Amino acid sequence: PSARPFEGKIVTISAGGTREPLDPVRFLGNRSSGRQGVAIAQAALDAGADVRFVAAHMDVPAPEGVILTTASTALELHEAVFEAARGADVLIMNAAVADFRPSEYADSKIKKQDDHADPIIHLVRNPDILADVVAERDANDFSTLPPLIVGFAAETGDTSGSVLEYGAAKLARKGCEMLVVNQVGQSLVFGQDTNSVTILSADGTAPVEFSGTKSEVAEVLLETIAARVDSQDK
Numbered sequence: 001p002s003a004r005p006f007e008g009k010i011v012t013i014s015a016g017g018t019r020e021p022l023d024p025v026r027f028l029g030n031r032s033s034g035r036q037g038v039a040i041a042q043a044a045l046d047a048g049a050d051v052r053f054v055a056a057h058m059d060v061p062a063p064e065g066v067i068l069t070t071a072s073t074a075l076e077l078h079e080a081v082f083e084a085a086r087g088a089d090v091l092i093m094n095a096a097v098a099d100f101r102p103s104e105y106a107d108s109k110i111k112k113q114d115d116h117a118d119p120i121i122h123l124v125r126n127p128d129i130l131a132d133v134v135a136e137r138d139a140n141d142f143s144t145l146p147p148l149i150v151g152f153a154a155e156t157g158d159t160s161g162s163v164l165e166y167g168a169a170k171l172a173r174k175g176c177e178m179l180v181v182n183q184v185g186q187s188l189v190f191g192q193d194t195n196s197v198t199i200l201s202a203d204g205t206a207p208v209e210f211s212g213t214k215s216e217v218a219e220v221l222l223e224t225i226a227a228r229v230d231s232q233d234k
């Protein structure tokens with residue numbers, strides 16, 4: 001295999017965590033730092049890809065050399081990912097997207113109530129961006145959405161059954177070509193430099209298990225993807 005297997009390829013990567021506003025100063029967010037997504041973008045650049053990077057909120061800067069767009073909420077990210085995914089060869093959906101958003105946005109800061117009543121926040125479902133991209137692509141024979149879509153699944157270890165069973169079910173549910181399953185927790189993965197992943201493929205290729213730095217994980221992921229991009233060209 002060539003040292004730059006992604007030469008001439010467009011790779012779209014989403015990264016970071018969305019924020020769902022409650023009022024002008026508050027939001028519901030998550031612990032995603034963007035580090036794994038940045039490492040994937042860097043590995044893709046190093047492998048010769050043109051990288052479109054869709055950044056939600058991150059603790060680290062996007063790598064130099066990417067085409068950068070930003071999004072804050074899940075709804076904004078939905079639009080930005082669709083736009084950046086059109087015409088791309090690969091979509092890697094690494095962003096941590098809020099599954100729910102507050103149903104109402106308060107135009108001014110929510111105040112403590114005089115009667116000491118506990119405020120109630122109602123949540124509504126956000127769209128599943130990954131599933132929507134797959135669905136639109138698969139509904140259209142001439143779609144320019146990527147033939148190879150990679151999802152991520154963050155597990156907190158409370159799932160019954162094995163990672164493989166659980167991952168296979170999620171892969172099938174999302175309809176994407178590959179799924180990267182990783183264990184997360186307050187002190188695991190988020191903000192850390194290391195990661196432990198299982199890469200599952202829908203085509204029946206054996207799962208790839210790997211632990212290492214986020215850069216090493218990114219390289220292994222890109223190698224696994226490159227093997228499939230090559231076979232698509234044939």
Ligand code: C5P
Pocket residue numbers: 074093094095096097098099126127128129130131150151152153154
């Ligand atoms: O279902 P779950 O949230 O575990 O799936 C994670 C995968 O789905 C990630 O690739 C994430 O980027 C994507 N996702 C999404 N839109 C959502 C929730 C998750 O695209 N609303």
